[in-house]
Amino acid sequence: MSGVDFQPTGEQRDLRAGVRDLLAGRYGREALRASVEAGVAVDRRLWRELGGAGFFALRLPEADGGVGLGLPEAVLVFEEAGRALLPGPLVATFLAAGVVPGAAAGTAVVTAFDLDGPLVAHLAEADAVLGAPALPEGEPVRSVDPLTPLHRVARPGRAGPYRDEGALLTAALQLGSALRTLELAVAHARRREQFGQPIGAFQAVKHLCAGMLVRAEVARTAVYAAALTGDGAEIAAAKLLADEAAVQGARDCLQVYGGMGFTWEADVHLHLKRAWVRAEQWRTAAQAEELLAADLLGADG
Amino acid sequence: MDLTYTDEEQEFRARLREWLAKELPALPPRPSPDDWPGRRAYDAGWQRRLYEAGYAGLHWPLDAGGRGATPTQHLIFLEETERAGAPYVGANFVGLLHAGPTIAAEGTAAQRARWLPPVLRGDEMWCQGFSEPDAGSDLASLRTRAVRDGDDYVVSGSKIWTSHAEVADWCELLVRTDPGAPKHRGITWLAMPMDAPGITVRPLRTLAGSAEFAEVFLDEVRVPVENRVGAENDGWRVTMVTLSFERGTAFVGEVVACRRTLALLARAAKENGRWDDPVLRRTLGRLHGELGALWRLTQWNVSESQRSGGVPGTGGSVFKLAYSHARQELYDAAAQVLGAGSLALDEEWVLDRLSSLSYTIAAGTSQIQRNIVAERVLGLPKGR
Ligand SMILES: Cc1cc2nc3c(=O)[nH]c(=O)nc-3n(C[C@H](O)[C@H](O)[C@H](O)COP(=O)(O)OP(=O)(O)OC[C@H]3O[C@@H](n4cnc5c(N)ncnc54)[C@H](O)[C@@H]3O)c2cc1C
Numbered sequence: 001m002s003g004v005d006f007q008p009t010g011e012q013r014d015l016r017a018g019v020r021d022l023l024a025g026r027y028g029r030e031a032l033r034a035s036v037e038a039g040v041a042v043d044r045r046l047w048r049e050l051g052g053a054g055f056f057a058l059r060l061p062e063a064d065g066g067v068g069l070g071l072p073e074a075v076l077v078f079e080e081a082g083r084a085l086l087p088g089p090l091v092a093t094f095l096a097a098g099v100v101p102g103a104a105a106g107t108a109v110v111t112a113f114d115l116d117g118p119l120v121a122h123l124a125e126a127d128a129v130l131g132a133p134a135l136p137e138g139e140p141v142r143s144v145d146p147l148t149p150l151h152r153v154a155r156p157g158r159a160g161p162y163r164d165e166g167a168l169l170t171a172a173l174q175l176g177s178a179l180r181t182l183e184l185a186v187a188h189a190r191r192r193e194q195f196g197q198p199i200g201a202f203q204a205v206k207h208l209c210a211g212m213l214v215r216a217e218v219a220r221t222a223v224y225a226a227a228l229t230g231d232g233a234e235i236a237a238a239k240l241l242a243d244e245a246a247v248q249g250a251r252d253c254l255q256v257y258g259g260m261g262f263t264w265e266a267d268v269h270l271h272l273k274r275a276w277v278r279a280e281q282w283r284t285a286a287q288a289e290e291l292l293a294a295d296l297l298g299a300d301g
Numbered sequence: 302m303d304l305t306y307t308d309e310e311q312e313f314r315a316r317l318r319e320w321l322a323k324e325l326p327a328l329p330p331r332p333s334p335d336d337w338p339g340r341r342a343y344d345a346g347w348q349r350r351l352y353e354a355g356y357a358g359l360h361w362p363l364d365a366g367g368r369g370a371t372p373t374q375h376l377i378f379l380e381e382t383e384r385a386g387a388p389y390v391g392a393n394f395v396g397l398l399h400a401g402p403t404i405a406a407e408g409t410a411a412q413r414a415r416w417l418p419p420v421l422r423g424d425e426m427w428c429q430g431f432s433e434p435d436a437g438s439d440l441a442s443l444r445t446r447a448v449r450d451g452d453d454y455v456v457s458g459s460k461i462w463t464s465h466a467e468v469a470d471w472c473e474l475l476v477r478t479d480p481g482a483p484k485h486r487g488i489t490w491l492a493m494p495m496d497a498p499g500i501t502v503r504p505l506r507t508l509a510g511s512a513e514f515a516e517v518f519l520d521e522v523r524v525p526v527e528n529r530v531g532a533e534n535d536g537w538r539v540t541m542v543t544l545s546f547e548r549g550t551a552f553v554g555e556v557v558a559c560r561r562t563l564a565l566l567a568r569a570a571k572e573n574g575r576w577d578d579p580v581l582r583r584t585l586g587r588l589h590g591e592l593g594a595l596w597r598l599t600q601w602n603v604s605e606s607q608r609s610g611g612v613p614g615t616g617g618s619v620f621k622l623a624y625s626h627a628r629q630e631l632y633d634a635a636a637q638v639l640g641a642g643s644l645a646l647d648e649e650w651v652l653d654r655l656s657s658l659s660y661t662i663a664a665g666t667s668q669i670q671r672n673i674v675a676e677r678v679l680g681l682p683k684g685r
Pocket of ligand 1: 203428429430431432433436437438439461462463464465513514659662663664665666667668669672
């Protein structure tokens, strides 16, 4: 045993690169924009392909037809899904693998009661709700995120025992989005010229980008560490920091883009809206902070 | 990705804990902030104990008098000493964390033999003479002149903000040796004995009320040429080595200390009833998360430098930006817990709050760190 080595191993890097390639090929920018225009979040064929590639069965034991990997690998995979803005109830279906028939293989789409209150995401596209005996009836509600359809249900259930892992995997999605908006902002800042120089040469722009990087890197270590320890407080911290890195990162990216950032055409708003959705899922900032506060007192006494 | 410790590392931790439990109760009381001879003696005494127990220069290479420990062992050392409430490096800061590592990396065998053992034993203290009245963030514009005269450099000029100058035996000094060259290419790194004739030290009072740093005036001070580390006019590169050490590992112990402080703060809030204020409670919860993540970030950076052969990378700048901000937030939260009590200087936290204000300035301001991150990590262009 080599001892503490926090960096991803070669195999883990390969896994992450493999998922990135797969998603770039299968859900690149054109596919993303096409699904936005069509208003279709879950493409069943893609879902089955993801299942076939082991996306949902990643953590199931090999004996049960899974890939036999752990949470650290799962967060690397979800980071890539967040980067690609891959839509659909990815986290709920992942958690349903081995519990809801078809989830592991991607033949079933499973959503969850991961939002507080009466709203449920992807209800009309789902075959099941994680932990619920049957699909509830729901009234469609116009959603801020074009790729996260919402329904209002009369009696929402609870995320229950899935809350921690759901929060961690969602944090990984947020991390991927934060890293992506940083890349977009930096690329734009190098390309776009005003006053005879790239806007990235202006310190005000530089410092926005540096702040994005700092938040994303702190979130990254929090997410990876929480995946390694599985500790509830570390997961809460990871969610809190990743939510902020994603939401604020998208906001800053929008600012760096200027008027272009306010258009439907640029992808920035898609990152921001999805980040807003994820920030409400599984564990909100208020819940995470309260959990951490309780842990702080507990750790002390 | 692995955060588990080897048996060897666990054993190292256990032995260290045992030693600390035995050693710390035997320490003399801490001297007051203005008692410089007392502070020096206290810090030297602690360093001596570390040396005798084999913990001095733990991660320094063997040929520099170190113990050749892995970065992980070093991290365990910093974590455990801080957790146990052991003294911090104090006046040994520059010797152990800047000048020492620079000499270890860039000095000759003779220089290492001359300067490193006394640092490790706590016998000699160093200060850092980099900043000048007109050269702060733009350090490379420094003007203190050194002119070669036989086997000596004759140095004239002035330095400012020199921490611990009053008690230091040596100063790692940056001087200009070639005024005609572009500013980064005419700088030389010298080890200046602080008792040389021509040196005047004038203490400066900080906003916390004590004299933590000083102005240092140099009037034709003779420094032997053999005290030069690195080649003449190569001092900027030598300096960059020092600064990367400073930003890479210098604050690791402090993160642990902040986490300890936060836990005490939570208890104090519980006792005085302010814990019931959800805004404050959530602020403390968030800080718990942030400081925990910063501790993980140090582990991340250490793993990275372990892979790249020991040189801290730009991760240090990312860390310093996040840490200096979090430290200030921590003490602002402390003030919220204390309420009007935060106005009374007899509270230890109030002095710590004042000193936390320097964190976004010293060792490269936050603005300069953001420039570094933007240009060197993100590759954004330099402005005109
Ligand atoms: C407690 C403490 C201890 C210190 N100890 C030592 C020591 O032992 N030895 C030593 O040599 N020095 C020491 N310093 C000095 C420290 O390194 C300098 O204060 C620091 O580098 C900033 O330089 P300055 O004070 O001249 O500020 P300036 O460089 O004048 O900066 C003033 C303001 O302008 C901003 N600014 C400057 N340039 C830029 C730029 N390019 N882009 C954007 N903003 C910019 C800065 O961020 C800052 O906000 C210490 C400082 C403190 C506070």
